[in-house]
Amino acid sequence: MxxxxxxxxxxxxxxxxxxxxxxxxxxxxxxxxxxxxxxxxxxxxxxxxxxxxxxxxxxxxxxxxxxxxxxxxxxxxxxxxxxxxxxxxxxxxxxxxxxxxxxxxxxxLCMKVKPVSRANKDGFDRIAVAPYAGGGAGQSFDGSFSTWWDRDLGLGGRVLIKGADGKVVQRLVCLSKPVARIPSLAAHFGDPAKGPFNYETNMVPLVGMTSPDAEEVVPTTMGKQHSSRLLKAVAKELGVSVVDIVDFDLELFDKTPSCLLGFDSEFISAxxxxxxxxxxxxxxxxxxxxxxxxxxxxxxxxxxxxxxxxxxxxxxxxxxxxxxxxxxxxxxxxxxxxxxxxxxxxxxxxxxxxxxxxxxxxxxxxxxxxxxxxxxxxxxxxxxxxxxxxxxxxxxxxxxxxxxxxxxxxxxxxxxxxxxxxxxxxxxxxxxxxxxxxxxxxxxxxxxxxxxxxxxxxxxxxxxxxxxxxxxxxxxxxxxxxxxxxxxxxxxxxxx
CATH class of the missing domain: 3.40.630.10 (Zn peptidases)
Structure with a gap:
C-alpha cells in the first residue's frame, strides 16, 4: 500500500x-x-x-x-x-x-372525497375531493396543499353498510395499496406550471384510466354519485357487496410509511x-x-x-x-x-x-x-x-x-x-x-x-x-x- x-x-x-x-x-x-x-x-x-x-x-x-x-x-x-x-x-x-x-x-389535513365524486375526463378516472384545512374555500390552501403534488395517496375512512337484517352499521376501511396521485405540471410549460392553481380543476387526483363507453354504473343511489371502481374497491376491501354501501366518509392521505431519519436516526419522518x-x-x-x-x-x-x-x-x-x-x-x-x-x-x-x-x-x-x-x-x-x-x-x-x-x-x-x-x-x-x-x-x-x-x-x-x-x-x-x-x-x- x-x-x-x-x-x-x-x-x-x-x-x-x-x-x-x-x-x-x-x-x-x-x-x-x-x-x-x-x-x-x-x-x-x-x-x-x-x-x-x-x-x-x-x-x-x-x-x-x-x-x-x-x-x-x-x-x-x-x-x-x-x-x-x-x-x-x-x-x-x-x-x-x-x-x-x-x-x-x-x-x-387531508383531501375529503366529495359526496359526488365522479370526475372522469378524457379517458382518465378521477375522484373529486375537497381540501380539509384552513376554515374556508381557498383560504390557506396554496400553502397547505402545495406539498400534495406527486405523492402516492391512499384511501380510507368509515363506511356505512346495510346488513341482511336491515340494520346500518359502521365499518372502517383502508385500501391496502396507494390508489391516487395528483400529478404536477412540468416546468417546461412555463407560467401554467407556476400557479396560482384552481383547486377545483387543477388538483383532481387520478385513480386510473377508463373508456367513457365502458364505464359501468352501479344501480344504487351511491352508484349515481361515485364511480363503480371506487365502490367496488371499497366493497372488496370490506368483503361486502357494492349494493350494501349506504354512504361513507372517505379521504385521501399520504400512503408512504413513517420512518426514522438521519445518520443516527435522530428524526421521525411521518x-x-x-x-x-x-x-x-x-x-x-x-x-x-x-x-x-x-x-x-x-x-x-x-x-x-x-x-x-x-x-x-x-x-x-x-x-x-x-x-x-x-x-x-x-x-x-x-x-x-x-x-x-x-x-x-x-x-x-x-x-x-x-x-x-x-x-x-x-x-x-x-x-x-x-x-x-x-x-x-x-x-x-x-x-x-x-x-x-x-x-x-x-x-x-x-x-x-x-x-x-x-x-x-x-x-x-x-x-x-x-x-x-x-x-x-x-x-x-x-x-x-x-x-x-x-x-x-x-x-x-x-x-x-x-x-x-x-x-x-x-x-x-x-x-x-x-x-x-x-x-x-x-x-x-x-x-x-x-x-x-x-x-x-x-x-x-x-x-x-
Whole structure:
C-alpha cells in the first residue's frame, strides 16, 4: 500500500449500532401508530382498543352514567367515532376536587372525497375531493396543499353498510395499496406550471384510466354519485357487496410509511404528525399513570384526556372542541359522584361545577414550530424550540394561546418533578400566529390552562418531521402531569 493512503478504520458494527441500539423510547411505537391511524376514525378506534385493553370501560352518551361511574373507575366515551374523551376517577375523589385535563386533536389535513365524486375526463378516472384545512374555500390552501403534488395517496375512512337484517352499521376501511396521485405540471410549460392553481380543476387526483363507453354504473343511489371502481374497491376491501354501501366518509392521505431519519436516526419522518403526536403522548401518558394501582388508590382527582376532531377547520360541530362535549362529560362525572360514598351533600349545582373548574388545570397539547436552521431569521430570539430538547410552552399575548405566568410556573414545576426540560415558543410580531383548542375550551369551561406542546418541522405539509426523542418526552411529561398534579396544585395556586 502507498504510504500516502489514509487508514480505513471502518467496521460494520459501528454502522449497525447507530439505528439498532439508540432508538429513543416510544419512537417506533409512535411510527406504528401513525401508519395505522390513517384517518381520524382510525385514530379514535385505536385509542378505544388501547384503553379497553387496560381496563377502561366504554360509555354511551345516551346512557345514564350515574349508576356506572365509580371512584377508582376508568372510562371513555366517543362522539361521531372521531372524537374521544377518556378519564379515570381517583379512589379518593370527592365532588368539587379538581380535574387534571389534557386536550388535543386527532384530525389532520387531508383531501375529503366529495359526496359526488365522479370526475372522469378524457379517458382518465378521477375522484373529486375537497381540501380539509384552513376554515374556508381557498383560504390557506396554496400553502397547505402545495406539498400534495406527486405523492402516492391512499384511501380510507368509515363506511356505512346495510346488513341482511336491515340494520346500518359502521365499518372502517383502508385500501391496502396507494390508489391516487395528483400529478404536477412540468416546468417546461412555463407560467401554467407556476400557479396560482384552481383547486377545483387543477388538483383532481387520478385513480386510473377508463373508456367513457365502458364505464359501468352501479344501480344504487351511491352508484349515481361515485364511480363503480371506487365502490367496488371499497366493497372488496370490506368483503361486502357494492349494493350494501349506504354512504361513507372517505379521504385521501399520504400512503408512504413513517420512518426514522438521519445518520443516527435522530428524526421521525411521518405524515399526520399534527396532531397525532400530542394525542398519542396524552393517551399513552394517561394509560401509564392510571395503570398504577397505587397511584389510583391515592388519587383524589379525575384524570382526563380529550382528543377532538375538526380542529383544522375551526373545531365546530358537535364533535369539535368548541362543542359541549368536554363540559357535558365533566358535569356528568361530578353529578354521578355526589353522594356516591354516602356523604350528606347537597345535590349537584352550578356552584359545585364552578368549584370543580377552579380547582382544575388543563394542558392544551398541540404541536408547535421547531427551529429550522435554513430560515433562522424568522424566529424570535430565545423562543425557537429545538427538536429532541423537551416539551414546549407556547405563548401568545393576543389570546391564540392560553398561557399566562401562573400557568408557566405550574408547567415548569411539573417538568422538574418529571425530569423533562421545557422550552418556549412565541411567534414574531411580523408573522401570523396559529391557534389551538386551548382558548375555546378554557373560555367555555372556566378552567386555568396552558398551551404546552411538542415541536415539529414542516407543519401542515403532507409529510413532516419531529425528533425521535420527542414522543418519549411527551409521554414522560404528560404522565408526570397526572402523577404530580396534586402536589403541584398545592404549590402553585391558579386563582389569580
Amino acid at each position: 502507498g504510504g500516502g493512503q489514509p487508514k480505513n478504520d471502518f467496521r460494520e458494527d459501528d454502522v449497525l449500532s447507530l439505528d439498532e441500539d439508540a432508538v429513543p423510547p416510544y419512537a417506533e411505537e409512535f411510527c406504528a401508530f401513525i401508519d395505522e391511524c390513517v384517518t381520524t376514525y382510525h385514530a379514535c378506534e385505536f385509542f378505544q382498543r388501547e384503553l379497553t385493553q387496560v381496563g377502561y370501560i366504554e360509555l354511551k352518551e345516551k346512557e345514564n352514567w350515574i349508576p356506572k361511574l365509580k371512584a377508582g373507575g376508568k372510562y371513555f366515551v366517543t362522539r361521531n367515532t372521531s372524537s374521544i374523551i377518556a378519564f379515570a376517577i381517583g379512589e379518593q375523589y370527592s365532588p368539587g376536587n379538581g380535574f387534571a385535563m389534557i386536550a388535543s386533536h386527532i384530525d389532520a 405524515p399526520r404528525i399534527d396532531d397525532k403526536l400530542c394525542s398519542f403522548a396524552a393517551i399513552t401518558g394517561l394509560i401509564n399513570a392510571t395503570s398504577d394501582s397505587a397511584f389510583m388508590g391515592q388519587s383524589g382527582i379525575v384524570n382526563v384526556v380529550g382528543c377532538f376532531d375538526m380542529e383544522e377547520v375551526g373545531s365546530a360541530l358537535r364533535h369539535g372542541a368548541r362543542s359541549n362535549f368536554m363540559q357535558t362529560v365533566m358535569e356528568r362525572i361530578v353529578e354521578a359522584q355526589v353522594g356516591a360514598k354516602g356523604e350528606d351533600i347537597t345535590p349537584y349545582t352550578a356552584n359545585l361545577y364552578g368549584t370543580t373548574a377552579a380547582n382544575s388545570f388543563m394542558i392544551s397539547a398541540d404541536v408547535t414550530h421547531a427551529f429550522n436552521p435554513d430560515f433562522d431569521g424568522i424566529y424570535l430570539n430565545g423562543a425557537a424550540p429545538m427538536l429532541n430538547m423537551g416539551v414546549v410552552i407556547a405563548c401568545d399575548p393576543n389570546g391564540h394561546m392560553t398561557t399566562v405566568a401562573p400557568a408557566i410556573a405550574f408547567a415548569r414545576t411539573v417538568a422538574e418533578l418529571s425530569g423533562v426540560e421545557t422550552q418556549l415558543f412565541q411567534i414574531r410580531n411580523d408573522s401570523r400566529s396559529g391557534g389551538t383548542v386551548g382558548p375555546m375550551l378554557s373560555e367555555r369551561l372556566g378552567v386555568p390552562a396552558i398551551d404546552l406542546s411538542l415541536c415539529q418541522m414542516s407543519m401542515h405539509s403532507i409529510r413532516a418531521m419531529t425528533g425521535a426523542k420527542d414522543p418519549g418526552f411527551g409521554v414522560k411529561y404528560l404522565e408526570g402531569f397526572f402523577r404530580h398534579y396534586q402536589t403541584v396544585s398545592g404549590l402553585v395556586q391558579q386563582d389569580y
